[in-house]
Amino acid sequence: MTYSKLIAGTMTWGVWGKSLLKNDMIAILKHGVSENITTFDHADIYGGYTTETEFGQAFKDSGIYREDVQFISKCGIQYMSANRKNVVKHYNYSKDYIIWSVEASLKNLQTDYLDTLLLHRPSPLMQPDEISEAIITLKNSGKIKHFGVSNFTASQMDLISKNVQIDVNQIEFSLTKHDAIHDGTLDYMMVNNIKPMAWSPLGSVFKEETAQSLRIKNQLEILSEKYQATADQLLLAWILKHPSGIIPVIGTTNMERMTAAQQATKIDLETEDWFLILVASQGHKVP
Helix, strand or coil: CCCCCCEEECCCCCCCCCCCCHHHHHHHHHHHHHCCCCEEECCCCHHHHCHHHHHHHHHHHHCCCHHHCEEEEEECEECCECCECCCCCEECCCHHHHHHHHHHHHHHHCCCCEEEEEECCCCCCCCHHHHHHHHHHHHHCCCEEEEEEECCCHHHHHHHCCCCCCCEEEEECECCECHHHHCCHHHHHHHCCCEEEEECCCCCCCCCCCHHHHHHHHHHHHHHHHHCCCHHHHHHHHHHCCCCCCEEEECCCCHHHHHHHHHHHHCCCCHHHHHHHHHHHHCCCCC
16 A cells, blocks of 8 residues: 555545645646655545546646545435435445445546545444455455444454454544544554554644643744754644644645645654653543
8 A cells, every 4th residue: 555644634625624626736736746755545434425526627737647646535324415315324335335335436427447445434344254345355356455444442443343444544533533543443553564644643632722722832842942843833733743643634725834744754753752742631640
């Protein structure tokens, strides 16, 4: 598996966020590739099932070679939208649906294959044998190269990996949401060679004015001079330091911020500084 050190998340590229025009998407695509951010993270539901199509049209006209980028997409969530006749949010992981959803994503993204397909969220009705049949069919046909999950616990990964290898688990992970360090999730992934990806990697540091966020900002301000880095960059560097090799999924559509984020991959936090940042988040020393 080859992914860039940072992944560009596309959730807000469409109507769920910036409503970018095609030329704007093309510019961001080209800028990302120029900064070695070559992996783009999608889900079929983004934009109420519209963003993949808009991205695909931009990619087609971008002049970027398919082999120079990696596409991730997710399926399974049945969202209430004008484009689906769903009466309640639910999950569908039937063999036929998984295959149909991947084929729809390929058409929308204007590509012949996904580098990685993820099951978007765990369902209480998952049938591991049926899921594995779908994944094996998709791999054998060349429509997906790798398979993974998103927001799955260790036991849920065990359930799904009965007959098929899980390569990726994309989880919510940040300095303010780091349960995966303590609950065994990251340990499990390291033991089983599953690549962690982190959505919402900046957490709530800049979204909420709390005692925790103030402690974090104060500590990052002290370290920013030492590392000649911004608070955003240090938050990403903190994630990148973890030995499991977590890849942050950044959601910005601002090209300057993409460039700044990429600089975080060059920061190697000293061990004590990593713990200073963790303690600032927790509000107490480690056990």
